[in-house]
Amino acid sequence: MTVTTRREAARSTGRAVGSVRASLLVVEGLWTWYRRNWRATVFSSVVTPVLFLLSLGLGLGTQIRAGAVPGGATYLAFLAPALLVSSAVQNAAMDSAYPILSGFKWQKTFWGLVSTPITPGQIVAGRFVWLAARLLFSGIAFAVVAAFFGGVQGPSVVISLLAAVLAGLAFAAPIVAFAATIEKEGQEFNLLFRFVVMPMTLFAGTFFPVSQLPVYIQPLAWITPLWHGTELSRGAAFGTLEVLPSLGHLAYLLLWLGVGLVLARRSFRARLMV
Amino acid sequence: MTGVDSLVQARGLVKRFGDFTAVDGIDVEVRQGEAFGFLGPNGAGKSSTMRMIACVSPRSGGELRVLGDDPDVHGPRVRARIGVVPQQDNLDTELSVRENLFVYGRYFGLSKRHVREKAEELLDFAQLADRADHQVEPLSGGMKRRLTIARSLVNDPELLLLDEPTTGLDPQARHLLWDRLFRLKQQGVTLIVTTHYMDEAEQLCDRLVVMDNGKIAAEGSPAELISKYSTREVLELRFAPGQQHAALPDVQGLAERIEELPDRLLLYTADGEAALAAAHQRGVSPVASLVRRSSLEDVFLRLTGRTLVD
Numbered sequence: 001m002t003v004t005t006r007r008e009a010a011r012s013t014g015r016a017v018g019s020v021r022a023s024l025l026v027v028e029g030l031w032t033w034y035r036r037n038w039r040a041t042v043f044s045s046v047v048t049p050v051l052f053l054l055s056l057g058l059g060l061g062t063q064i065r066a067g068a069v070p071g072g073a074t075y076l077a078f079l080a081p082a083l084l085v086s087s088a089v090q091n092a093a094m095d096s097a098y099p100i101l102s103g104f105k106w107q108k109t110f111w112g113l114v115s116t117p118i119t120p121g122q123i124v125a126g127r128f129v130w131l132a133a134r135l136l137f138s139g140i141a142f143a144v145v146a147a148f149f150g151g152v153q154g155p156s157v158v159i160s161l162l163a164a165v166l167a168g169l170a171f172a173a174p175i176v177a178f179a180a181t182i183e184k185e186g187q188e189f190n191l192l193f194r195f196v197v198m199p200m201t202l203f204a205g206t207f208f209p210v211s212q213l214p215v216y217i218q219p220l221a222w223i224t225p226l227w228h229g230t231e232l233s234r235g236a237a238f239g240t241l242e243v244l245p246s247l248g249h250l251a252y253l254l255l256w257l258g259v260g261l262v263l264a265r266r267s268f269r270a271r272l273m274v
Numbered sequence: 275m276t277g278v279d280s281l282v283q284a285r286g287l288v289k290r291f292g293d294f295t296a297v298d299g300i301d302v303e304v305r306q307g308e309a310f311g312f313l314g315p316n317g318a319g320k321s322s323t324m325r326m327i328a329c330v331s332p333r334s335g336g337e338l339r340v341l342g343d344d345p346d347v348h349g350p351r352v353r354a355r356i357g358v359v360p361q362q363d364n365l366d367t368e369l370s371v372r373e374n375l376f377v378y379g380r381y382f383g384l385s386k387r388h389v390r391e392k393a394e395e396l397l398d399f400a401q402l403a404d405r406a407d408h409q410v411e412p413l414s415g416g417m418k419r420r421l422t423i424a425r426s427l428v429n430d431p432e433l434l435l436l437d438e439p440t441t442g443l444d445p446q447a448r449h450l451l452w453d454r455l456f457r458l459k460q461q462g463v464t465l466i467v468t469t470h471y472m473d474e475a476e477q478l479c480d481r482l483v484v485m486d487n488g489k490i491a492a493e494g495s496p497a498e499l500i501s502k503y504s505t506r507e508v509l510e511l512r513f514a515p516g517q518q519h520a521a522l523p524d525v526q527g528l529a530e531r532i533e534e535l536p537d538r539l540l541l542y543t544a545d546g547e548a549a550l551a552a553a554h555q556r557g558v559s560p561v562a563s564l565v566r567r568s569s570l571e572d573v574f575l576r577l578t579g580r581t582l583v584d
Contacts, residue, residue, distance in 0.1 A: 014382035014429030016350035021383075029366075029377045037368060108364035114330050115358040115426075116381035117350040273330055274291075 016117035019125070026118065026126020027133070034134075044094065045138040049087035050145050053080060056207070057149065073238065080151030081237040082206040084142055085164040085229040088135045092168030093175055093197050095131055097189040100179035104271060105186075111272065120268035124176070124261065128169060135168045136161060152237075159236035167229025170253040173260020180267035205230045228252050279306045281341055281433050281464050282327055288335035289322045296322040298488035299336060304433075309455075309465040311482030313475045313570065315578075319488040320468035321361060324437050327466065328358050341432065354382055357431030361438045363422050367411040371402055371421055374410060379428040392428055399454065400424035416447030423454060434458065436467045440474060452477055472570040484570075484577055491577040496570055503576045504568035505530055507546035511553065511560040512538045524558045533575055542572070 017025070034041075057076030064075045103110040113123055139161045146152055175192070182188060203213065203220070204227040210218055221227045228249040235241035282304035289297040297319040304310045312320040325331035326338060329345035329352045338345060343352050365374050372393055379389035397403040400420040410418065419439070426434060439455070440448040455478060459465055469475050475482055476496045484491045484499070492499055509529065513521060515537040522534060528549045529541035538560075543549045546565030553563075 012355035012430050012432050013384060013388070014354035014431070016354045017383040022381075025380050025383075028380060032373055032377050033366065033368060036370075036373075107367060108362060109366050110364075111360060112364035112366075112378070112425075113381065115328060115353060115360070116378065116429075117354040117383065118381050119350060273332060274325075 014117065019119075019122055022118050022122040023125040023129060026113070026123055027130045029113075030126070030130045041134075045087070045091050045134070046141045046145075049083050049142050052087075053083055053142075053146055053149070053151065057151065074150060076146075076149055076151055077153065077237075078234070079207065080143075080146040080149075081153075081157075081160045081233040082230045084139055084146075084160055085167050085233045086201055086206045086226060087142065088139055088164035088168035089171045089226045089229065090197060090201065091138060092131060092135060092172035093193070095134070096172040096175040097179055097192070098186055100127075100176050101182050101186045101189075104180065105182075110268070114272045120272045121265045124265045124268050127176070128173070128261065131172060132165055132169055135165045139164045153239075156236040156239065159241075160233035163229045163232035163236065166250075166253050166257070167225045167232075170225040170229075170256035170260065173257050173264055175260075177260055177263035177267045180264065180271050200224045200226050205234075225253055225256050280304070280339075281306055282310075282466070283339045284323075284327075284336065285338075286336035287323070287326065287333060287338055289319070289326060289331065290334040295488055297326070300483075300485075300488075300490050302483065302490070304464065304466055307462050307464055308480045309459050309467065309478050311475045311479035312466070312468040312485055313470070313472070313479075313482050313574070314468075314485035315470055318485040320470075320485055321437055323485075324435055324466070324468055328356065328435050329353050354429065355432050357426035357429065357434040359423050359426045359434070359436040359439055361441070363418050365410050365418060365421060365425070368409065370407050370409055371413070372397065372406040374421060375425055375428055378425050382429040384429065389428065396424040396427055399427070399457075401450075414447070416443050416450065419443060419447070419451060420454065423451070427458075431463065433464045433466065436465065438468055438470070440469075440471065448474075472574065475570055484574060486578050492573070499570060499573045500568045504572040505542040506544045506568060507542075508566055508568050508572060509541040509543060509546040509549045509553075510538050510564040510566065511541065511558065512562040512564070513560055521558050521560070524556050525553055528552050528556075531576075540572070540575075542568070 016022075053076065057079050061075030061079075110123060114120060143152055143157050143161065178188075179186075203217070204210065204224045205221060206226070210221045210227060213221060232241070232246060232249050235246065280303055282302060284300060284302040286299045286301065287297055288295065288299050300323065302323075312323060314320050322331065326333050326345065327340055329340065329349035332346050340352050341355055345352055366377070369377065375393040375396055376389050379392060380386070384392070397406050400423065402417060402421060402424065405413065405417065410421065413421070423436075423439070436455070440451055443451065452474070455465065465478070467474070467478050479496060481493070481495050482499070483493045492503065494502065511518070511521065511525070518534060518537060518539050521539065522532070525532065525539060525541060529543040531542040533540040533542070541549050550563055550565060
């Protein structure tokens with residue numbers, strides 16, 4: 001017999017840990033997965049944005065007159081801080097769609113998690129800490145490559161990185177909340193990526209300033225977290241940030257994140273504790 | 275109201291989903307060290323009851339105490355001390371067998387060192403030591419089930435909840451699994467099992483309740499239930515489907531009770547062989563006949579009142 005022999009008064013070894021520790025245990029579980037499967041994620045999180053930077057920055061950039069780029073920088077320098085945010089937002093969205101649905105529907109790992117002392121809210125908290133860490137790591141990898149090609153202007157890249165992480169988290173939070181409510185196969189995500197993420201990537205200020213859009217379309221760009229993150233990131237890179245607009249962008253992103261987290265927590269709880 | 279020896283106490287426990295009442299006011303008490311069963315067909319309310327006991331489903335009414343605590347108030351604290359084997363495996367199929375045990379153990383606040391040692395012990399217990407570093411995905415259903423059970427033991431639970439533990443497994447895998455559960459029982463782990471297999475309930479449970487439509491239809495040990503609700507023996511007379519009804523008048527009076535199923539007649543009597551001889555004498559010629567001991571299957575048939583023929 002290999003399992004510890006019990007006596008009458010045998011006590012369980014398990015205990016419920018505090019919320020912070022519990023969330024970090026969720027992160028530890030995700031890290032265990034990542035150590036085994038990270039290769040599958042590197043392409044979309046690092047390689048793809050680098051390819052965009054090289055193709056558009058070095059390639060298309062040669063066809064763009066220096067004076068035409070706002071601030072007079074090279075096109076690659078103009079593009080890099082925005083691509084940083086754009087890829088963070090896209091990766092955050094991808095990480096928050098099918099992987100979340102799978103935890104409920106296919107792998108059902110969330111159901112296993114709440115059989116332990118971990119609560120639905122702690123799962124959500126842990127996943128966002130993990131997502132922040134991954135976005136930061138991918139962002140740094142991108143920034144290192146971009147620096148070789150003149151895409152990094154100085155220490156202000158730290159602010160750009162933080163803006164990218166914040167924009168990614170802000171965009172991800174409502175998607176996580178939504179993913180947790182889906183019962184079927186997740187066809188809704190196709191609509192999300194086709195009609196929200198893709199147009200947002202093209203028109204929310206990554207490749208050209210939003211001011212170039214027709215006046216009546218500009219508000220559409222303003223409501224996206226990507227545009228606010230891009231303004232912060234690019235503004236930091238070129239030293240054009242002003243206090244009030246910056247606080248506005250920051251507040252807007254934090255609002256998205258805060259509301260999204262509350263909704264995500266609620267939908268996790270509603271799905272898991274029935 | 276919570277006795278020291280009582281791990282689960284439910285009084286008038288109710289679970290509703292909208293207009294549907296899944297659990298309709300049940301009283302249950304599970305005592306230290308016993309193997310307790312919820313027996314019933316799919317949809318009887320067994321899993322809903324289990325989820326409430328597992329502290330992942332707030333009750334709609336009544337009282338419930340698990341390990342002395344209210345699950346709706348102290349869920350995490352209670353979950354730390356119980357083990358759960360869900361109806362559908364929810365292993366992380368992209369991790370290895372060992373990693374599944376390790377990661378899960380950490381959620382119970384156990385130290386890395388402790389979980390590492392515990393994982394080795396459980397790999398032996400589940401007979402998965404040679405698969406420890408394999409990914410979970412390609413494992414057989416029986417192996418995944420054993421891993422799920424091993425995982426549920428990582429915190430040395432005082433109470434183990436098993437929801438349909440052997441559904442979908444082949445007979446060999448079932449027997450191996452039952453063997454593991456017997457060992458746990460011998461070690462004094464309190465087990466709560468739901469099943470719709472009568473043989474499983476007879477094999478595993480010291481005491482059980484029969485559930486139907488969210489209510490408890492009967493309670494007792496398998497032997498008590500059989501002696502109370504059935505006869506010692508059963509004579510099964512098998513016919514071509516549809517032919518059994520014609521033979522019904524001929525066997526009247528040969529048994530205490532007769533049940534008619536689509537392809538057979540069940541004669542409940544203390545002496546099956548005598549009833550069979552009498553039936554032959556009356557010229558009844560079934561395709562096949564069988565005398566057997568009564569089982570929980572017969573209890574269930576009686577309690578739920580299906581096709582009862584007098």
